[in-house]
Amino acid sequence: MAVNAETLDLARLQFALTAATHFLFVALTLGLVTLVACVQTRATFTRDPVHERMTRFWGQLYVINYAVGIVTGLVMELQLGLVWGGLGHFAGNVFGASLAMETLTAFFVESTFLGLWIFGWGRLNRWAHLAVIWVVTLTSYVSAYWIMVSNGFLQHPAGATVVDGVLRLTDATAVLTNPGAVLAFGHILSGALVTAGVVMAGVSAYHLRARTTEQELFRKSLRVGVATALPALLVTVALGGAQFGVLSDAQPMKLAVFGGDAGEIARLQAEAAARYGQGDYVPSQVWGQAGYVMIACWAALALVTVVSVVRMRSRDRVRHSRLWHALLTAAIPLPFVAMIAGWVWRESGRQPWVVYGLLSTRDALSDLSPAALRASLAVFATLFAVLATVNYWLLARYARRGPGATALGSPETPCVPLPAATF
């Protein structure tokens, strides 16, 4: 199948935009839901009004954020079938199966229970309501696991063999325990906790610095945020480092490009050309360096967090150290930049393959015209730009306004009697 180069670029751009927008929002979702569940647990056990308001305030930000994650996820799921038909055709037996497991064993429950949590506030018994948020939390982890199994398989296709030009599942355990999936899952989960911790600490610092009301609530929230971010940063770097070992076996080219090792790149290119036929097997050397951005963000966050832990020992400083508050608030974008940079590095580094060593990105593309893709790219790029802008604006607005403006979980509007129906 002759693939138009423009179509390929448009399709990749569209998928990258979708996945990046999705990832920006789900990274916070995954971490924040954990913190909300922990705070709600405390609130449920102690009936402490501060923790109850904390649950509602952070829960509100979580719900605003979740909405974008869900709609971009829908677009991504359909895009795989719409634009990357060759992937389903070649790898559907494995890749499609893990996506199917994600939708039924995780997302279905997560979404249903999120509806229960949001609308069941005040209707459900408070222990049942607490159980519901934990189900949402755990199923969001399961969801992330299955997504990483799918992605890990593309990075390192273990547990399947090619028969008659199509992949067949041979070893389900190898698919489920693929180091390319499991390590990355832990890395992303801890990265999500870093993101949520830094957002929580940064927003709280804003309120402490601005001396808004609810100082007690934000002092406690700042502590939760920092206390989450520090250990999560350590886990992130440990699991990130562990992935280098996997890469040196599975994707040496990604490492060579990352290290800028021209000799090694040339050797691997020659080796790949001999094995797979003529072609360019060197991924983008610009995007391949995105890992350094991620590492730099990590270092900056580690510094901010360690300083914070030291300062946090004094309750007085937590409230009054204005320079530190400004620093924490300024750090909010860092985990997002790190997440996106890490993702760009991981995904761009496996090019030109979509299923590493087995299916090229070019061959995975459906037979679509540039015009069709331009139309779909225009539609989704516009939608996502509006979505991301509106939702970040809303998140900032709700974060700034503080718990007083939270509608989530507030007692329902009193019943306005309606005129009786006349028939």
Added chain:
Amino acid sequence: MENLAVALLAFFAVGYFVLGGADIGTGMIMPFLGRDEHERRLVVAAVAPFFLGNEVWLVATIGILAGAFPVLEGTLLHALFPGFLALVAAWVVRDMGLWLRGRVDTRPWRALWDTAIVSGSWGLALSWGLILTAVLTGHAATGPASASGTAFTTETASVTDTAFTIGPASAAHAAFTTGPVAGTHAAFTTGPVAGTDVAFAIGPVAVLGMLAVVALFAAHGFAFAALRLSGTLRARARRLSGTAREGLPAALTAAAMAALCLGAGARLAPGRAVADPATLAFLVPPLLAVTPLLLAAQAWVWWLFRHRVTRPAYL
């Protein structure tokens, strides 16, 4: 195992059209049901606790398609690219309307996102109209389309009955064969080359079919809203059926939704395009095992919010 996979697919697809169809239909008729801000907020409250749990039935359906029928999924989505593109765009617009309408308390803001809910709901119904009509009427157009040389055939003649074209044959640029016989040798012939021409040509049959589907969504919305709302709004929702009983119209529209979905599904013959046996053995048992739990979760939602809406909800 293959039959179980087909049954799962049918179950979740029917679930989506019956449940998700209800909130789409209600969104379509929101301007009729809710005449001022307070009333519109009540209409939203009628679907608010359910729409998240309703749309996941479609996500699950696509998941099962991708997992157990990967070639069918790719072929179907690709063949009906404009229809699915419109569907997803409308879905995003509708959901954003629902999520965002209550976030800022000003009149223009609510007007904007209420428009998004209504136009998104209509967009969803129209897209389903396009897609379902194309699937259901495709068979009739197969012959002429082949004659015009745009149809692609696979190695076996028997699969040609799953080929369908979009729109009337004269304008058919897109005839597709949905791949493999007995799930073995997948022929990924996503024809014709000029993808721009994969267009939904408008003919009388296509237009009528589409309108019928759109009308069914709206009727289902009326029936559902009559069960959920109270007072004046309930009276407005009952105006379509005119009967004192509200369960019967809802049962009828739900049955029609299910029949429409099953009819379209039968035309796609998913049983011919199942994934490899090893994949089904990996996939189908866990899916069957979790299905009762999913149903229990859904039942809990429907039970908790079973009472008629008398006050606004969170959105």
